[in-house]
Amino acid sequence: MKKIVSMLCAFLGLFMIGFTVQPSSTAQASEKTYVIDTDVTFPPFVYANEDNKYVGIDMDLIRAIAKEEGFKIKIRPVGFNAAVQSVSSGQADGVIAGMSITDERKAKFDFSDPYYSSGIVMGVKPNGDFKSLKDLKGKKVAVKTGTSGADYANSIKDKYGFKVVTFDDSDNMYNDVKNGNSAGCFEDSAVLAYGVKTGLGLKIATKSTNIGDYGFAVKKGHNKELMKMFNEGLAKLKKNGEYDKIIERYTGEKATHAKKEKAANSHTIIGLLKENGGVIVSGLFETIKLTVISIICATLFGILIGFLGVVPNKIAQGVSGAVIYIFRGLPLIVLALFIYNGIPSLTGSKIPAFVAGVITLMLNEGAYIAAFVKGGIEAVDSGQMEAARSLGLPFGKAMRKVVLPQGIKIMIPSFINQFIITLKDTSILSVIGLLELTQTGKIIIARNLEGFRVWTIVAVIYLVLITVLTLLSKWVERRIKD
Amino acid sequence: MAELKVNVTNLVKNYGSNHVLKGIDFKVANNEVVVLIGPSGSGKSTLLRCLNKLEEPTSGTIVIDGQDISDPKTDIDKARENIGMVFQHFNLFNNLSVSKNITLAPVELGKMSEEEAEKQARNLLETVGLEDKFDAMPASLSGGQKQRVAIARALAMKPDIMLFDEPTSALDPEMVGDVLNVMKKLAKEGMTMVVVTHEMGFAKEVADRVVFMADGNVVEEGTPEEVFDHPQNERTKSFLEKVINV
Numbered sequence: 001m002k003k004i005v006s007m008l009c010a011f012l013g014l015f016m017i018g019f020t021v022q023p024s025s026t027a028q029a030s031e032k033t034y035v036i037d038t039d040v041t042f043p044p045f046v047y048a049n050e051d052n053k054y055v056g057i058d059m060d061l062i063r064a065i066a067k068e069e070g071f072k073i074k075i076r077p078v079g080f081n082a083a084v085q086s087v088s089s090g091q092a093d094g095v096i097a098g099m100s101i102t103d104e105r106k107a108k109f110d111f112s113d114p115y116y117s118s119g120i121v122m123g124v125k126p127n128g129d130f131k132s133l134k135d136l137k138g139k140k141v142a143v144k145t146g147t148s149g150a151d152y153a154n155s156i157k158d159k160y161g162f163k164v165v166t167f168d169d170s171d172n173m174y175n176d177v178k179n180g181n182s183a184g185c186f187e188d189s190a191v192l193a194y195g196v197k198t199g200l201g202l203k204i205a206t207k208s209t210n211i212g213d214y215g216f217a218v219k220k221g222h223n224k225e226l227m228k229m230f231n232e233g234l235a236k237l238k239k240n241g242e243y244d245k246i247i248e249r250y251t252g253e254k255a256t257h258a259k260k261e262k263a264a265n266s267h268t269i270i271g272l273l274k275e276n277g278g279v280i281v282s283g284l285f286e287t288i289k290l291t292v293i294s295i296i297c298a299t300l301f302g303i304l305i306g307f308l309g310v311v312p313n314k315i316a317q318g319v320s321g322a323v324i325y326i327f328r329g330l331p332l333i334v335l336a337l338f339i340y341n342g343i344p345s346l347t348g349s350k351i352p353a354f355v356a357g358v359i360t361l362m363l364n365e366g367a368y369i370a371a372f373v374k375g376g377i378e379a380v381d382s383g384q385m386e387a388a389r390s391l392g393l394p395f396g397k398a399m400r401k402v403v404l405p406q407g408i409k410i411m412i413p414s415f416i417n418q419f420i421i422t423l424k425d426t427s428i429l430s431v432i433g434l435l436e437l438t439q440t441g442k443i444i445i446a447r448n449l450e451g452f453r454v455w456t457i458v459a460v461i462y463l464v465l466i467t468v469l470t471l472l473s474k475w476v477e478r479r480i481k482d
Numbered sequence: 483m484a485e486l487k488v489n490v491t492n493l494v495k496n497y498g499s500n501h502v503l504k505g506i507d508f509k510v511a512n513n514e515v516v517v518l519i520g521p522s523g524s525g526k527s528t529l530l531r532c533l534n535k536l537e538e539p540t541s542g543t544i545v546i547d548g549q550d551i552s553d554p555k556t557d558i559d560k561a562r563e564n565i566g567m568v569f570q571h572f573n574l575f576n577n578l579s580v581s582k583n584i585t586l587a588p589v590e591l592g593k594m595s596e597e598e599a600e601k602q603a604r605n606l607l608e609t610v611g612l613e614d615k616f617d618a619m620p621a622s623l624s625g626g627q628k629q630r631v632a633i634a635r636a637l638a639m640k641p642d643i644m645l646f647d648e649p650t651s652a653l654d655p656e657m658v659g660d661v662l663n664v665m666k667k668l669a670k671e672g673m674t675m676v677v678v679t680h681e682m683g684f685a686k687e688v689a690d691r692v693v694f695m696a697d698g699n700v701v702e703e704g705t706p707e708e709v710f711d712h713p714q715n716e717r718t719k720s721f722l723e724k725v726i727n728v
Contacts, residue, residue, distance in 0.1 A: 384576070390536065390562055390566075391635070393590060401586060402578075405577040
């Protein structure tokens with residue numbers, strides 16, 4: 001009995017170590033390539049174009065600088081929050097995502113020379129009666145988390161007496177204004193101007209308030225060489241006129257006109273599917289991959305922890321109870337961010353987002369599985385175990401031959417339920433920048449602002465996936481019950 | 483030593499502050515049939531369950547067949563192979579057929595091959611009068627049938643002592659006779675048996691010795707005639723009056 005328990009514990013330990021140690025070895029292989037994180041829902045600074053290449057002022061700048069200075073970069077479209085956190089935890093080398101240089105941020109980051117001067121403007125409905133900021137008294141104003149627009153809104157909200165509503169991406173923020181929940185939104189002038197020209201359906205209602213500059217950032221005290229190269233490269237581009245060309249490319253009349261015509265073709269679901277079929281399919285496969293691997297890991301982990309909870313050993317039961325308590329108690333999103341950003345800060349080794357995502361789901365879904373595995377076994381009448389033991393069968397054999405087959409029947413519906421939840425929960429992992437179905441949807445919407453149609457497509461795909469998963473589970477259930 | 487099948491000395495069992503067994507001395511000779519009687523809560527089932535360590539004794543020694551099973555170093559699984567047990571609620575393995583219920587332990591513990599175990603199962607089912615239930619599932623059996631299968635299952639390990647924990651208490655009255663008949667047959671064949679029961683008729687007819695327990699102590703013991711017809715202790719007398727007059 002003790003042997004089984006210690007073996008299980010050892011296995012669990014190895015499992016965890018295996019996940020945390022593995023990624024550190026890959027860090028050295030890519031020394032010359034810098035990992036640059038960004039938020040591709042921020043046109044015209046960063047966005048995915050019709051061919052789903054990452055373009056925009058920031059992208060063209062960093063690429064031109066890398067070419068000029070002779071270093072390689074790897075762009076990861078992880079979203080603004082994840083990008084900032086990845087850099088501060090050392091998961092990425094730098095962040096370029098229309099990031100304003102602020103004193104608060106300077107405490108954690110080293111910034112490059114400014115590459116763009118930004119201003120904040122307010123967007124409102126074109127047919128509204130907004131005249132000045134004083135009209136905002138008692139109303140709501142939408143902003144996007146962590147942006148300068150949000151900081152600006154918060155700095156003047158008491159003066160003008162409005163409430164600030166925070167959104168995670170631009171599309172939701174704009175929609176809140178369009179459907180009248182919020183009186184307006186504060187956003188970077190270049191961003192909003194770009195949106196207005198490409199048919200966003202809002203107008204700019206205030207003059208630009210200059211609030212500072214955009215800079216490229218690295219973790220404070222780290223990547224000094226990269227920072228030096230960026231500043232030198234930026235200076236060269238400004239000198240040789242390349243910089244002005246890039247700015248003109250994305251804010252000039254020509255650029256936005258061409259964009260507007262093309263965008264008109266993609267206002268139907270069929271058109272959207274044609275245009276984005278490739279990325280949607282790859283997002284779908286990422287979701288499936290994530291779901292299948294996570295379900296397998298979570299099931300093994302959950303069964304292991306569930307068993308530890310029923311073996312006649314106080315330590316094992318304590319471990320099981322603690323694991324269930326902690327990982328069932330933590331919100332999935334907190335766990336994901338903690339594992340992806342927190343663990344590297346503690347251990348100093350990077351974790352690929354996919355591995356972090358799988359570990360997150362394994363721990364969270366696994367804790368739920370452990371709880372019902374334990375419950376399922378305990379639901380089997382204790383007389384069954386007593387009778388088996390009274391015949392001389394050891395605990396393990398009695399469990400395997402008598403108790404477990406009865407417990408599994410009790411557990412099956414919970415398993416199916418948990419698998420479906422796991423599939424849906426993969427969408428939460430978009431916070432650590434995994435390019436799964438939901439994140440893919442966000443990126444497409446950031447470009448074309450077709451929120452309703454794109455989310456319809458995404459929702460239907462999820463329903464189809466869940467139907468397939470349910471049918472598959474029911475089939476397995478029938479096979480087991482017979 | 484060898485003629486004593488069971489030798490319990492100063493057995494104490496506490497559940498927290500609840501003293502269930504208060505220092506019991508209890509012996510069973512080879513081939514002897516001992517019936518434990520007494521009011522509920524007197525500790526008779528606990529004593530019985532200590533004999534194969536389904537209950538962990540608080541203190542005292544339990545020697546079965548010369549082996550001290552209260553010693554933590556004793557391989558209790560090995561010891562249990564020779565101690566059959568029949569439960570009040572049958573506890574047939576619900577996921578297995580009648581035949582698999584009977585063959586599981588002998589096959590899993592390497593006592594015999596599957597064919598041998600099945601042959602034995604047929605013989606045992608014949609002994610308990612259920613040869614036609616070989617492939618049945620437990621859920622399809624009546625209580626009396628279940629208990630007879632449970633007896634067959636215990637016998638399949640060829641134990642040299644059988645413990646019965648209120649084997650007829652959960653049965654409909656018309657089923658009780660079948661089960662008692664099987665037990666009588668076993669007794670006649672010389673099986674050493676310890677039986678906790680409220681069937682006084684069975685005790686009178688089959689028991690070599692009757693032990694009356696109350697409040698965690700053995701109050702009185704003797705042949706059925708001595709205990710039933712000439713009880714010495716007041717507690718015994720009042721218990722028997724209540725039970726027999728019903």
